[in-house]
Amino acid sequence: MADTRILTPGRSEWFSTLAVWSAAALVTGFFLWVLWDIVSHGFSQISWSFLTTESEKAGRAGGIGPVLVSTLLVVLVCLAVSLPIGLATAVLLSEYTPEDSLFGRLVRRSLDVLSGVPSIVFGLFGNALFCKALGMGFSILSGGLTLACMVLPLLIRATEEGFRSVPLDYRTSAAALGMSRSSTLFHLLLPAATPGLVVGLVLSIGRAIAETAVLIFTSGYVSRWPESLMDSGRTLSIHIYDLSMNVSGGNANAYATSLVLVVLLLVINMTSSWMAERWLHRRIVLL
Amino acid sequence: MSRSRNDAILIWTLRVFTAIAGAIVLLIVGFLIVESIPVLKSVGLSRFFTDPSWHPARNISNSDETYGLAPMITGTLISMALSVLVATPLGVLSAVFCHYYAPPTIARYYRRLIEVLAGIPSVVYGFWGLMVLVPAIGRIHPPGPSLLAAVIILIIMIIPTIALMADSSLANVPPAYLRGAVALGLSRWGTIRHVVFPAAKSGLFTGVILETGRAIGETMAVLMVAGNMVQTPKSIFDPIRTLTANVALEMAYAMGDHRSALFVSGLVLLAMIVALVSAAEWIGKGRIYG
Numbered sequence: 001m002a003d004t005r006i007l008t009p010g011r012s013e014w015f016s017t018l019a020v021w022s023a024a025a026l027v028t029g030f031f032l033w034v035l036w037d038i039v040s041h042g043f044s045q046i047s048w049s050f051l052t053t054e055s056e057k058a059g060r061a062g063g064i065g066p067v068l069v070s071t072l073l074v075v076l077v078c079l080a081v082s083l084p085i086g087l088a089t090a091v092l093l094s095e096y097t098p099e100d101s102l103f104g105r106l107v108r109r110s111l112d113v114l115s116g117v118p119s120i121v122f123g124l125f126g127n128a129l130f131c132k133a134l135g136m137g138f139s140i141l142s143g144g145l146t147l148a149c150m151v152l153p154l155l156i157r158a159t160e161e162g163f164r165s166v167p168l169d170y171r172t173s174a175a176a177l178g179m180s181r182s183s184t185l186f187h188l189l190l191p192a193a194t195p196g197l198v199v200g201l202v203l204s205i206g207r208a209i210a211e212t213a214v215l216i217f218t219s220g221y222v223s224r225w226p227e228s229l230m231d232s233g234r235t236l237s238i239h240i241y242d243l244s245m246n247v248s249g250g251n252a253n254a255y256a257t258s259l260v261l262v263v264l265l266l267v268i269n270m271t272s273s274w275m276a277e278r279w280l281h282r283r284i285v286l287l
Numbered sequence: 288m289s290r291s292r293n294d295a296i297l298i299w300t301l302r303v304f305t306a307i308a309g310a311i312v313l314l315i316v317g318f319l320i321v322e323s324i325p326v327l328k329s330v331g332l333s334r335f336f337t338d339p340s341w342h343p344a345r346n347i348s349n350s351d352e353t354y355g356l357a358p359m360i361t362g363t364l365i366s367m368a369l370s371v372l373v374a375t376p377l378g379v380l381s382a383v384f385c386h387y388y389a390p391p392t393i394a395r396y397y398r399r400l401i402e403v404l405a406g407i408p409s410v411v412y413g414f415w416g417l418m419v420l421v422p423a424i425g426r427i428h429p430p431g432p433s434l435l436a437a438v439i440i441l442i443i444m445i446i447p448t449i450a451l452m453a454d455s456s457l458a459n460v461p462p463a464y465l466r467g468a469v470a471l472g473l474s475r476w477g478t479i480r481h482v483v484f485p486a487a488k489s490g491l492f493t494g495v496i497l498e499t500g501r502a503i504g505e506t507m508a509v510l511m512v513a514g515n516m517v518q519t520p521k522s523i524f525d526p527i528r529t530l531t532a533n534v535a536l537e538m539a540y541a542m543g544d545h546r547s548a549l550f551v552s553g554l555v556l557l558a559m560i561v562a563l564v565s566a567a568e569w570i571g572k573g574r575i576y577g
Binding site for chain 1: 291293294296297298300301302304305306307308309310311312313314315318319321322376377380381383384387388389397399400401402403404406407408409410411412413414415417418419443446450465466468469474475476477478479500503504505506507511531534535538539549550553556557560561563564
């Protein structure tokens with residue numbers, strides 16, 4: 001990195017230097033503005049009872065207990081489905097598929113497109129498939145399944161990265177020892193690639209928690225305590241949307257909920273980049 | 288490699304799961320088409336682009352439904368174009384700042400900040416826009432919810448996308464190029480303009496494609512600040528409605544042909560994204576997901 005700072009400013013470049021510094025200052029300024037607004041309005045509302053009690057008067061009063069539980073359940077469903085599919089796909093693509101195979105290229109292409117699909121289109125799709133065609137209705141299950149489709153490309157990408165960081169020697173040594181492919185995978189590659197998988201999981205959780213448009217017509221709006229996965233349940237982001245757009249006088253609680261959501265995401269974000277730096281950029285010594 | 292029975296089972300299990308992952312896109316396209324067929328049969332595709340207005344539910348005067356998506360497509364394209372136009376230089380300069388201007392410590396914190404910005408959910412940006420930006424614009428030029436508000440929110444949201452992409456493509460510029468430039472006596476900005484940018488061109492293009500995709504697909508934040516009136520905006524202070532916001536707003540109560548028409552707008556959105564991804568492939572970078 002220090003290597004790239006060998007460039008020295010020329011004599012008459014004050015304008016470009018100014019432009020670069022002010023672009024950075026502008027971005028930082030906007031960020032601090034947004035964050036300060038959320039923190040200064042939301043902080044005083046947060047209390048233990050806000051986090052654990054049910055909301056009252058359509059969210060104007062009371063807390064976000066059931067909303068937190070629904071969010072957790074939606075994320076759990078999402079991970080329970082996307083983890084096995086994502087892991088299997090990453091293993092197959094990175095370990096058992098030649099770069100130029102037709103099947104591999106088709107799957108990669110389709111994942112490229114999938115990652116660009118707008119979230120609202122996932123919402124339409126989830127509504128048509130899970131809510132209507134499979135008869136799950138507005139439920140935590142439908143929401144989680146739709147989210148699983150959305151986070152797959154991200155999860156697969158990060159997991160593939162994990163497998164790529166495993167040295168080639170491991171595979172050739174295993175083959176030389178006569179290990180079967182499945183035992184090579186389970187005893188050697190999988191443990192060594194776990195960091196990538198975990199980073200992918202954390203990133204996926206972040207993406208899933210932040211999502212709103214996918215969930216409005218799949219998991220729905222109900223803000224009671226969810227009793228089963230077939231109940232409708234609103235997540236944190238839908239709660240913010242509903243309070244600010246449809247409930248007059250809900251702004252105070254919307255600020256508090258935003259603060260909870262942002263703090264949650266900051267924690268997730270920092271965990272994932274800390275893990276990525278610590279694990280993925282370092283050679284794995286022990287198995 | 289030994290070929291045990293277990294290996295065969297393993298490979299086939301992996302293949303089945305991978306096929307599921309690969310088939311999701313096909314499922315999405317399939318379901319959008321199936322749900323669109325009723326209205327396409329009764330109305331036809333062309334009226335979605337030629338009808339003057341959007342009244343898909345029969346209104347009180349009992350006149351015919353109209354299905355014009357044109358105002359929404361215009362809304363999406365204008366807000367996308369304006370936000371990409373502003374966000375691209377800001378994002379690229381951000382990355383340049385990180386690599387060639389900022390002291391290492393500041394660069395590290397700044398990069399972390401951009402990553403955090405990328406993770407803030409759209410509904411929080413939208414809420415901030417609703418509480419701070421819209422009233423501020425309303426004081427300058429009523430009504431407040433407007434194309435301008437949508438564009439500003441989009442800019443803030445897509446800057447991290449282009450900045451992170453530009454950052455990684457600048458990191459891939461061979462250090463030898465820079466040393467060569469220094470040896471030739473090129474100044475800092477001269478090197479960046481004439482050596483770094485050309486070398487990082489394809490990565491920067493991919494970044495632009497990605498941010499454009501985000502700008503087209505963004506739903507909640509835009510919905511919360513854009514005013515959502517179905518009209519072609521005459522000025523930057525006019526309210527607009529985008530394709531995505533249209534779906535999010537009406538899906539809750541849409542029935543029959545109306546519901547079906549919303550799936551058609553989903554198809555239009557998907558077509559825009561596929562066109563973008565193809566453009567990206569054509570420009571030359573392979574995988575862009577993640």
